[in-house]
Amino acid sequence: MGMLIDGAWQSGWIDTSKTGGRFERAAAQFRNWVTPDGSPGPGGVGGFAAQSGRYHLYVSLACPWAHRTLIFRALKGLEDHIGVSVVHPDMLADGWTFSTDFEGATGDLLYGHTLAHQIYTRADPAFSGRVTVPILWDRERETIVSNESAEIIRMFNSAFDGITGNTSDFWPEDLRAAIEPINARIYDTVNNGVYKSGFATTQSAYEEAVHPLFDTLDWLEARLGEARYLMGARITEADWRLFTTLIRFDPVYHLHFKCAKRRIVDYPNLWAYTRELYQWPGVAGTVNTDHIVRHYYFSHETINPHRIVPAVAKPDLWAPHGRG
Numbered sequence: 266m267g268m269l270i271d272g273a274w275q276s277g278w279i280d281t282s283k284t285g286g287r288f289e290r291a292a293a294q295f296r297n298w299v300t301p302d303g304s305p306g307p308g309g310v311g312g313f314a315a316q317s318g319r320y321h322l323y324v325s326l327a328c329p330w331a332h333r334t335l336i337f338r339a340l341k342g343l344e345d346h347i348g349v350s351v352v353h354p355d356m357l358a359d360g361w362t363f364s365t366d367f368e369g370a371t372g373d374l375l376y377g378h379t380l381a382h383q384i385y386t387r388a389d390p391a392f393s394g395r396v397t398v399p400i401l402w403d404r405e406r407e408t409i410v411s412n413e414s415a416e417i418i419r420m421f422n423s424a425f426d427g428i429t430g431n432t433s434d435f436w437p438e439d440l441r442a443a444i445e446p447i448n449a450r451i452y453d454t455v456n457n458g459v460y461k462s463g464f465a466t467t468q469s470a471y472e473e474a475v476h477p478l479f480d481t482l483d484w485l486e487a488r489l490g491e492a493r494y495l496m497g498a499r500i501t502e503a504d505w506r507l508f509t510t511l512i513r514f515d516p517v518y519h520l521h522f523k524c525a526k527r528r529i530v531d532y533p534n535l536w537a538y539t540r541e542l543y544q545w546p547g548v549a550g551t552v553n554t555d556h557i558v559r560h561y562y563f564s565h566e567t568i569n570p571h572r573i574v575p576a577v578a579k580p581d582l583w584a585p586h587g588r589g
């Protein structure tokens with residue numbers, strides 16, 4: 266791990282010494298929006314019009330945030346319009362790399378860079394901050410449009426509809442207000458909650474994260490006993506945002522991040538729901554358990570110093586989900 270400071274790479278682990286042992290995630294810095302006509306989106310500057318072949322995603326198949334963007338690319342039929350480069354699952358002293366000696370790692374298909382931080386300095390030679398994936402890259406202006414997955418999925422949800430003709434809508438106008446507090450709770454206690462649990466360096470910081478995490482999972486289990494999806498009968502972005510954490514939970518977060526009170530397979534509704542989403546057309550192809558398991562156990566030396574990658578259970582994700 267490490268970060269860029271004034272365009273220069275500095276390696277080092279996350280510093281929790283000033284936050285009482287708590288992991289605090291920094292906000293993403295590139296926040297522009299692709300829109301149908303290039304007008305500015307809810308933030309950032311304009312000039313990023315939806316065009317086939319113009320944009321490229323840099324992802325890790327291990328990363329739950331990047332995974333959201335791959336799911337939306339699949340759900341919205343964007344595979345022929347937005348290319349993808351996949352980093353190597355190991356994130357060590359150089360950060361994410363474009364080594365290709367792991368199945369599914371593609372290298373940098375645009376420029377042949379060897380390290381992901383070169384993409385950031387290509388966009389901004391003086392960039393300071395963390396070098397995270399996903400990155401939505403504009404080949405025309407040679408810059409990063411966005412490195413915030415929550416916003417990239419909203420762009421993918423509608424900006425390219427005129428090109429693809431795919432109008433399925435996972436952020437429907439009439440549900441937006443109700444989705445927001447659900448997303449907020451799930452982000453804080455589940456998506457980011459597992460990281461807060463796993464990266465905590467004091468007992469109290471860990472407990473502050475792990476109990477709310479399981480309170481939310483219990484609440485979700487009950488909610489999914491009442492309705493097929495989080496917002497009722499329609500599947501929305503809230504479900505896809507939850508899914509990428511659920512699919513990593515038992516193989517990784519339960520053990521590696523000490524989210525150990527229960528597993529997802531112990532929750533009948535959550536587990537069936539996870540299978541339903543996995544079986545959704547196009548989604549299984551975005552899930553790569555080898556990258557997921559390898560990345561976390563091998564990269565986080567402070568948590569797993571011997572880098573032993575465990576043999577994990579492989580439950581049948583294709584078993585009938587029964588949620589019809």
Ligand SMILES: N[C@@H](CCC(=O)N[C@@H](CS)C(=O)NCC(=O)O)C(=O)O
Nearest residue numbers: 293328330395396397398412413414
């Ligand atoms: N806010 C970002 C977070 C992305 C993120 O933290 N990605 C992780 C991988 S799972 C990463 O690249 N971490 C590298 C680092 O923090 O140095 C998003 O949702 O897009």
